[in-house]
Amino acid sequence: MEGDSEAAGPSAQSGVNPDIHSERTSPSFPVERVTNLLDGGAELTATRRHVESIINSDSTFSQDDRYFLTRVEQYEGSVRRAVRLREKMKELGWADNGTEAMVLGADVAFGIHNGVFIPTIKELGIEAQIAKWVPLAQDLQIIGTYAQTELGHGTYLRGLETTVTFDPSNQEFVINMPRLSSIKWWPGDLGRSATHALVLAQLYTQGKCQGMHAFIVQIRSLVDHSSLPGVTVGDIGPKMNFDQVDNGFLILQNVHIPRENMLCRYSEVSPDGTYVKRGSDRINYFSMVLTRTRLLSAEIIPALAKACVIAIRYSVVRRQSKLKPGEMETKILDYQMQQQKLFPQLATVFAFHFMASSFEAFCNQVKVQIKSKGDFSSLPELHALSAGLKALLSDVCSAGVETCRRACGGHGYSLLSGLPSLYTRVAGSCTYEGENTVMQLQTARFLMNCLSKVYSGQPLPQSVSYLSDLFSTRCCGTEKTDFIKPPVYTKAYKHRAQRLIKNAGFQLQSLLQSGVEQYVAWDSTSILLAQAAIAHCQYTIVNNFVETMSRLQHEPEIQQVLQVLCDLYALSGILANAEEFLHDGYMTGHQLDLVTASQRDLLTCVRKDAVSLVDAFDYSDQQLHSAIGSYDGHAYQRLFEWAQKAPMNAKVPFC
């Protein structure tokens, strides 16, 4: 490209693009304080930055070429990074679940090995099993996967078909897959990496099925990595994203494993084949809840946060058309439509971040109850909330990332923008760890139980106690400033949730009373039930945002700007679901017009701080992987430079 620099000018433009620089000259709040708040304190900000600087300066972790690799290359890169990370962790004494491991996220291999295989052995195994397997796994002497989902069954676990039959004659379990649909399908780290699998299967002993249990099965040789007799294993092929993960399939035919390979903290098969159950494995549900929570803060919310950074930065360096004749072309962030697309997403990031923090605190509290007192009473509430939040946050963040992507026009369609990959990755979270519709209906089932408690006068768990609150019938706002008062909008959200939950309960009861069978009544009410679950979660989130803000009184400088985002989140949500606020006359069309006017005012308020707010997320350019969203705002230059690296350009003519 020599010589181009004079005319078309793709020469290095030093410093920061003036169009983004001008956005940063006078933020209305101390940016670093918001960063600290999001990190959970200045100290944690420092730790995170320290870890990032180490990772960013190690070329093994560099992903400069990520958009140009084949699937096989991506997989191999992620394995290299995983091995290097393990070395670093040993070398620097980083913790397994600390901030340290979080920084690289899903771009390292062995996510299932580290995140599910090892923890499940610790959870469901006895001491001897833990002592045998965990050190091997932590040392990467063996690589494990978690083989649960089958071709024909995912969410409905009771339907899993793989069988494990105990043979007392040789003290072994025999594993089989009776038909095509029983093939294990999807487990991560399985396609090429795994040497061992935690196989979830129906246990048969003494001629009786005892339901699903977990078994450790070696599937590949530790000498030459070839698959063992009776084992057929491979990769399931390309996906919408996660190219770096070797999701695999596994067929086991007459595979024998010793009796000791059944994880047996909570149940065991004795040598004569007697099935023995001990204690409760309810703790399993708690693990599932923890996995989902981690998903929120490690995958789902960061996707939207990064998309906001990219789209908002790009929107102040992209100029298009002249809003005011005779002037320069307008920054696209100055258009009302662009603000309407992006600022509610920005507010959503904060709303979800604070919600995830509070939920994590709730988890820790329940953990103490369980560990110290064996008290599982909060588990249903925790489980229901985790399901509903997972469904809502993954839906909203996926839609939000795509909104950000489209708001970047043509360049948002280029992989180099970073936005398509953010979307295709986060979209997966709507399905994995529990399909969203199923999740919503699980939350709804809990809500229906709580509703019957209301009617029978029993006490309610804290997060649903509002169900027995007074049911107000009219919103009291009369002018547009009324609607940025938190009590006004939280009350509206509460009313809507109360109404939709009661509404679903009413229809369910009516159907049952008319003689319809339980399962038909439930299915016929499912659309209403899902609506009710969403309304409950949205009320919880708005309420939590408001409460978080009230605890920020000692930080008025950042409280002010975040309160604007809180209001914006709440009002944007009312407008997006306006029908549900109007339906029974709680709000009038006129009040909704006031909400609209108020929401537009908030967009204008956010505009001046928009770039500083996304700067506060403190993502380094290496984490964003975006040619158009980098800190210095040189979008066009990077697009041009990165494009040169495409393999399509390496080909010689006519070959």
Place this chain on the structure above:
Amino acid sequence: MEGDSEAAGPSAQSGVNPDIHSERTSPSFPVERVTNLLDGGAELTATRRHVESIINSDSTFSQDDRYFLTRVEQYEGSVRRAVRLREKMKELGWADNGTEAMVLGADVAFGIHNGVFIPTIKELGIEAQIAKWVPLAQDLQIIGTYAQTELGHGTYLRGLETTVTFDPSNQEFVINMPRLSSIKWWPGDLGRSATHALVLAQLYTQGKCQGMHAFIVQIRSLVDHSSLPGVTVGDIGPKMNFDQVDNGFLILQNVHIPRENMLCRYSEVSPDGTYVKRGSDRINYFSMVLTRTRLLSAEIIPALAKACVIAIRYSVVRRQSKLKPGEMETKILDYQMQQQKLFPQLATVFAFHFMASSFEAFCNQVKVQIKSKGDFSSLPELHALSAGLKALLSDVCSAGVETCRRACGGHGYSLLSGLPSLYTRVAGSCTYEGENTVMQLQTARFLMNCLSKVYSGQPLPQSVSYLSDLFSTRCCGTEKTDFIKPPVYTKAYKHRAQRLIKNAGFQLQSLLQSGVEQYVAWDSTSILLAQAAIAHCQYTIVNNFVETMSRLQHEPEIQQVLQVLCDLYALSGILANAEEFLHDGYMTGHQLDLVTASQRDLLTCVRKDAVSLVDAFDYSDQQLHSAIGSYDGHAYQRLFEWAQKAPMNAKVPFC
């Protein structure tokens, strides 16, 4: 995989999966007649099938490996197919724009060459230019691109920066790109294929800028395909999809072209540098409209149609959980939530198909007006409607495809399902051929002009004549069957469109009267304006569906099932936008409950014919490229077989 067939059973299952077979035993309508209706007659169905059979039996067109190729391989495959297609067309006498070329769609290279480069020369060139360039291009002696979009400018054409300056001393034009943002970016067929570019640039002559014009520029050698002096050209890198297209960049520095290379049907630079304009180039707008129309029926609607085929077929072979205890697991299509996700999409395909047909008829009518009488009076209406429909249909189809994809759970995330690629491809249509927000605002501008005509008593174009109709204030439905009466719901859509258009007009006027500048008033009203444009298009589509149904009186057997879809489309749209029907009290909450009940009944009606309805789209398995959506319903078997082909599985252990 030998030996697996006995146990896990991945052996060939012959025939059709009984779970899908049972769906086809007694359709309530003659499936073939619906296919004929969609094709535009039985004869066209026959032609299409004939062409498909030729293409499907030619191994050059086979795309069995499409999900396993690198970008470079995909590009090269599409070039091979393009060359082969050209041969076939010559051999069999297929027309350039006939059904024939449509079948392969975007999977052949040279889409811009054939679809834009050649037609633009025909449109903007004089006879001598057409005679010189078109035969070369049709023979693939040269490959052309259309170089309009720049790094810094897309939709706002007046902002394009590339300059072409006439130099009378040597009768040449000199082309330059003054800065980085002027680099041509995105043109298809440019990255590796093109030898020539139609460069759109600002024309300067005698020191004056005459605006944008088109110039033919040779960019690569016809001998060794190397780029010519002053030309830097390459591929812009990977995108969210369209891997097979070499979207490229182009830098021109002091490139000289002869005076004859300016396309000069409508304007010319004479030898002394005098700029001469002749006639009107308004016909250009008409070409743009035609391109958009073709996009609807060739890319956007088929994406949703294919997604419906895949998701609905999969939903009758996937069983999950037991709705009724003791019975077999339930087909997921029997769940209300699944029907609510999929059936409105199915109805949408029909609604959009009929709309696109009517719009095409309108285009042809306007074409006659223009060609025979030079009458351009319908052009603004046509242009506004094409913009609004393009925006609405691409938005809705993208969202619909993604809904279908997620409704297929985990397997919908596998590329092998075909669904991720349908999404990532159709999502692009929200941006190309006019960014959707800009499109909506163009439609809104036309609506505002029409509104002022209403107030001043001037006649209105046909498609907006309803603006002067009586403004009814209350919906008259009192029981749920009232809401499946077309007059009831079309009236509701009309009312909503009238109200939102007047509402936007009122706010615009109020702002102007309060002294706000025109451009500020327009921007401050843009959210309302976009809403108005959408409401207008939705009314037009519902109205058109109803009218199409009334013309089907001679085909009562298919009219009945399609009327159900018409009702479903209309009612689902009311529920999705319920706020806008409730806002001013046109409908009450109670009426909306009746609409809800009625819509649920329609879901049940559609259930029994769902598979036959998607069969009627008549896509062959070769066109669907889906392991889970094939005609025979053997989803698991195909997933398993296709996965074996993944390059990840070809690697030997430890290398």
